[in-house]
Amino acid sequence: MSFDRAFERVVAVEGGYVNDPRDPGGETIYGITKRDHPDLWVNGQPTLEQAKDVYQRLYWAPVKADEMPWPLGFFVFDTAINQGPGTAIKLLQKAAGTVQDGVLGTNSLRAINAADQVELCSLFLADRALRYTGTRNFDTYGRGWFKRLFHIAMEA
Numbered sequence: 794m795s796f797d798r799a800f801e802r803v804v805a806v807e808g809g810y811v812n813d814p815r816d817p818g819g820e821t822i823y824g825i826t827k828r829d830h831p832d833l834w835v836n837g838q839p840t841l842e843q844a845k846d847v848y849q850r851l852y853w854a855p856v857k858a859d860e861m862p863w864p865l866g867f868f869v870f871d872t873a874i875n876q877g878p879g880t881a882i883k884l885l886q887k888a889a890g891t892v893q894d895g896v897l898g899t900n901s902l903r904a905i906n907a908a909d910q911v912e913l914c915s916l917f918l919a920d921r922a923l924r925y926t927g928t929r930n931f932d933t934y935g936r937g938w939f940k941r942l943f944h945i946a947m948e949a
Contacts, residue, residue, distance in 0.1 A: 796853050799867045800845055802948045803874060806941050810838065815933055824848075824874060848874065856881050857897050861905060864949030865914055871945050872921055875938070876928075884924065888916035918946060 807824035820827040820834070823844035830847065833839040839847075852873040853859070858866035865885075872881035879895045886893045889904045905913065925931060925938045 795863075796849060796859065798863075799853070799858065799870050800848055802867065802945065803848070803871050804841070804844065806871070806944055807874075815930070817930075852878060856885075857902065860897075860902055862910055865905070865910060865917070867949055868914060868917055868921075868945065871941075872917075875941065876921070876924065880924070884920045885917055887920055888913055914949075918942060 804823050807821075810820075810822045812820045818826040818828055822838045823841060825833060825839045825844050825847055827834045830839065833843050833847070848870075853870055855878040856866075856869045856873045858870040858873075860866075861869060869881050869885050872884060876884075882895050882897055882901075883893045885897075885905065886895075886901055889901065889908055891901045891904045922939065922942055925935060925942075928935075928938075931938075
């Protein structure tokens with residue numbers, strides 16, 4: 794699966810500069826928050842290339858998206874960005890019927906790759922949507938989160 798292909802689609806959903814006072818993330822560009830990555834904001838806003846590096850290191854690699862077929866790896870990657878890598882992995886393990894320990898080991902990857910991919914993707918996206926409903930600020934951002942979820946599903 795191609796990181797570049799997934800990154801293009803995710804960054805389009807993340808969008809440009811945002812500074813919503815209701816959002817605990819604060820100032821954000823390309824999904825890179827000033828709160829979480831102050832070093833990238835020292836000389837102004839992070840560049841698209843810096844965002845790409847962050848996505849590769851902190852989200853793509855930890856969820857082993859390159860070891861999954863398209864579009865599953867794309868869905869897991871986007872979840873890692875939006876809800877955290879640990880959450881993405883546990884949701885994937887739940888959908889695949891494996892132990893939800895947050896570690897993508899050999900057994901999890903074997904089950905994931907052996908599964909019916911349409912069924913697995915559908916369960917993964919359903920569980921991701923359900924998790925949103927219990928997330929803080931769902932009343933404020935829920936519609937946008939669902940829009941993101943449906944957008945990436947349509948993109949895939």
